[in-house]
Amino acid sequence: MPVPAPSADARAVVTGASQNIGEALAVELARRGHHLIITARREEVLNTLAERLRADFGVTVEVRAVDLADPAARDVFCEELATRNISILCANAGTATFGAVASLDPAEERKQVQLNVLGVHDLVLAVLPGMVERRAGGILVSGSAAGNSPIPNNATYAATKAFANTFSESLRGEVKSSGVHVTVLAPGPVRTELPDPDEQSLVERLIPDFLWIDTEYTAKVSLDGLERNKMRVVPGLTSKAMSTASGYAPRSIVAPIVGAVYKKLGGD
Ligand SMILES: NC(=O)c1ccc[n+]([C@@H]2O[C@H](COP(=O)([O-])OP(=O)(O)OC[C@H]3O[C@@H](n4cnc5c(N)ncnc54)[C@H](OP(=O)(O)O)[C@@H]3O)[C@@H](O)[C@H]2O)c1
DSSP: OOSOOOOTTOEEEEESTTSHHHHHHHHHHHHTTOOEEEEESOHHHHHHHHHHHHHHHOOOEEEEEOOTTSHHHHHHHHHHHHHSOEEEEEEOOOOOOOSOGGGSOHHHHHHHHIIIIIHHHHHHHHHHHHHHHHTOEEEEEEOOGGGSSOOTTSHHHHHHHHHHHHHHHHHHHHHGGGTEEEEEEOOSSEESSOOOGGGOOHHHHHSOGGGOEEHHHHHHHHHHHHHTTOSEEOOSHHHHHHHHHHHHSOHHHHHHHHHHHHHHHTTO
């Protein structure tokens, strides 16, 4: 069975739904008629989004304000998910830090691992038994092109995204015959809209405009890819070319080149 069609008691879960890619995934799922559980830390932002989705698409939207980097809070959420009929999980929430690990706050680096790695792994493990039993379900993991190669000055993020990419692509092979679809979204730079040039962050200024892909398009191709059980979705031609290049180029050559670029993002 493919990714289940919307039904009254089934829920599609989106983590990191309060902005950007996660918000766009929630909107696109609602547009396709799925009832939702949306989560992030900022409850008031989620409540506003939930109101909008109920009004625009007539779907049920449940809001869960959860800090997924907090193991105790994550456990409570996973316990709930394990008891629910979860048709789709978009394990999307993730954060990044830039700069040399030795110069960064160790507590923030640990939180990043908690969120980007265990915030994916624990949630997948919570919903997977139900999906396998029902022989239906879809898991979309937000990995990254950053997980394809070593990135000095973005080390924790690159390593967590290598986990996300590899876990998703490995799991897909295990559950293929159980009717559960697993797809990793591994984009290059994605943003909701072009910001005012005067208000661009250093990351936005260093990445040329033609490389950016918008969130609405990303959400659409990701969910279409999940429907078709694609192994990996890389939105945009340029991202595809860069992703292929980074997959084949020797890691010892790629690392110093991207490391020099990311050094600038760390503020050096
Ligand atoms: N945008 C890109 O260019 C790009 C490229 C490649 C991969 N990705 C990956 O795609 C995913 C989404 O990217 P994005 O750019 O849309 O991210 P974003 O704009 O930074 O949003 C991150 C989302 O995660 C939530 N979040 C952050 N910390 C959290 C925590 N401790 N617990 C629960 N939720 C938390 C945030 O909501 P609250 O602040 O309300 O908690 C927010 O909704 C990430 O995994 C990212 O690594 C993005």
